[in-house]
Amino acid sequence: MVNRDKLKKAYAEELELFHKLHPTSIKNFENAKDCLLQGVPLNWMVRYAGGIPLTVKDARGVHLTDADGIDYIDFCLGDTGSMVGHSPEPFVEAMADIVKHGTSHMLPTEDATWNARELTRRFGVKYWQFSTSATDANRFAIRLARQITKRPKVVVFNWCYHGTVDETIATLTPEGDIISRLGNIGPQIDPSYTTKVIEWNDVEALENALKDEDVAVVMAEPVMTNIGIVHPAPGYHEKLRELTRKYGTYLLIDETHTICCGIGGYTREKGLDPDIVVCGKTLAGGIPVGVYGFTEEFAQKAEAELVALYGLVKGIGGTLAANAITMAAMHVILDKVLTEDFYKHAIPLAERFNAGVEAGIKEFGFDWSTTQLGTRTEYWFLPEVAKDGTDAVNHRDFDLDWYMHLYALNRGIFMTPFHNMAIMSAATSEADVDRHTEVFREACEKIAD
Ligand SMILES: Cc1ncc(COP(=O)(O)O)c(C=O)c1O
Incomplete structure (x- = not known):
């Protein structure tokens, strides 16, 4: 089970770490507040875990570099916009x-x-x-x-x-x-x-x-x-x-x-x-x-x-x-x-990603589940995947969501916002997926009872 006291403490620690790691992104965000509504070019960007979006400097394949020079494995890929990888x-x-x-x-x-x-x-x-x-x-x-x-x-x-x-x-x-x-x-x-x-x-x-x-x-x-x-x-x-x-x-x-x-x-x-x-x-x-x-x-x-x-x-x-x-x-x-070969490479990686997450869930006995669709995979904070929209909405857990996102981000992993979803690309490697598995496991360990 998730220990809610540990979760609260761990989230506070992650938020502090986020601020320490990202002085330039934070400065850019503050600096934009006098010309961009709420400091962002698109309003929902204030809803990223940590409340501040990273400023991107470069993106190639499935790697992003932010304005503080930190490299991320990008599992968000523009929420499908860049599923083909950045700038092939x-x-x-x-x-x-x-x-x-x-x-x-x-x-x-x-x-x-x-x-x-x-x-x-x-x-x-x-x-x-x-x-x-x-x-x-x-x-x-x-x-x-x-x-x-x-x-x-x-x-x-x-x-x-x-x-x-x-x-x-x-x-x-x-x-x-x-x-x-x-x-x-x-x-x-x-x-x-x-x-x-x-x-x-x-x-x-x-x-x-x-x-x-x-x-x-x-x-x-x-x-x-x-x-x-x-x-x-x-x-x-x-x-x-x-x-x-x-x-x-x-x-x-x-x-x-x-x-x-x-x-x-x-x-x-x-x-x-x-x-x-x-x-x-x-x-x-x-x-x-x-x-x-x-x-x-x-x-x-x-x-x-x-x-x-x-x-x-x-x-x-x-x-x-x-x-x-x-x-x-x-x-x-x-x-x-975006050819047949693309999917031949990316879909098995989504399966590998899921298997890694499932191993973590099992090890710590959480009542969470995973689901996969082609190159796209995600985990849920409910024992069985949802059967309809209402079922899904009723099982959202924003505290857990933000913690898991921020923990991953602070360790160089960028997940799709708003749910714990990852997209694979032709440029994603097994090593990228395994790095996620490792970080996911650590994140679970911190909050397990
Ligand atoms: C299923 C579906 N249709 C349409 C859209 C809209 O796409 P766009 O933001 O490119 O207009 C989205 C965006 O996420 C979507 O998920």
Whole structure:
């Protein structure tokens, strides 16, 4: 069991050590407070363990160096944005070349067509569009689905995350009411006008949500990843497909994180058959990108709508979407980096990482568990992995979370914030993983009863 007194003391010690080790990052943070809101370029960065983000000086492969000259093994990898590793060589060369030829001219380049065909090979759906983020890809896909179906609503899963898309930032109360998610800044209009929220893996709730035939699209990560990894129950995906078809609702599978499963995400691995696929993040090696693709049937209907609107399409776009540099980045990443070989190297490392964590948990008798999804792995402070979003949320333990993160950080290991998740890359080595195992064990030893 975890000894809470020891945990409190150990966290205080780690915080002190963090301050001792990072004078430059702390100075940079304080210094930025008169020009960046709360001293950070993006508000959630104040929520890193220790309350202060490291200032990055350099990142190559899976190693980060901070402004104090400390080296970290990066298991966060930009929360998938840099799953391919920081600045892989072919990407560096392609980027150095493309910037000599203009980066953004609001015209297509040949890379866009190559990328679309490659995405089709990977994910199955035939027609593609690009955006500057996966958030935008989701937003635009929702718009097309609404335009085609003339239905107002979307279905999402409780505690999901699909980017900052208003329709999706909604949760269920214990009484089953739909509310704006706690902490949603400047909340949208009452989300129950736009959204039905149901629990993951609940087939009955799914059918109830669809049977009024007012839902344009169900949006699902094929495995929930943003409240921790929550796998689908056996047969759930089949039901999801069957019921969305039965009630004439489109099925959108968001592969932005589950691209960790293989070159075509979970969709390809499990032979899913969605109407719409969304992805982004690592597809362009960390250059901002989103993609949304759809079936022939969806494309024909979308095209008919676009023709009827005389091309006066508003609400979908972005000046920089599909710009030359993003398209060149995606081309080289898909062609040379995010290949079958990438996953052959990275997935066994995730298994090794998990085994190391499980050994530590067992040695100290903690009632924690681990779960893995392709190159992504994490541990939980509950005896069995969660079955849905509510189960996951009810078992969060912020004290333990911050301690484990900070203990690792102070020993050169950078984990993904907000949950104890690690991502492997082609550049990750067995030695990197074993270093984590060692540090994890030490962290457990300090707080064990
Ligand atoms: C499943 C999923 N979809 C979409 C997004 C949004 O991605 P972006 O921040 O690139 O817009 C995220 C971000 O974490 C995500 O996890």
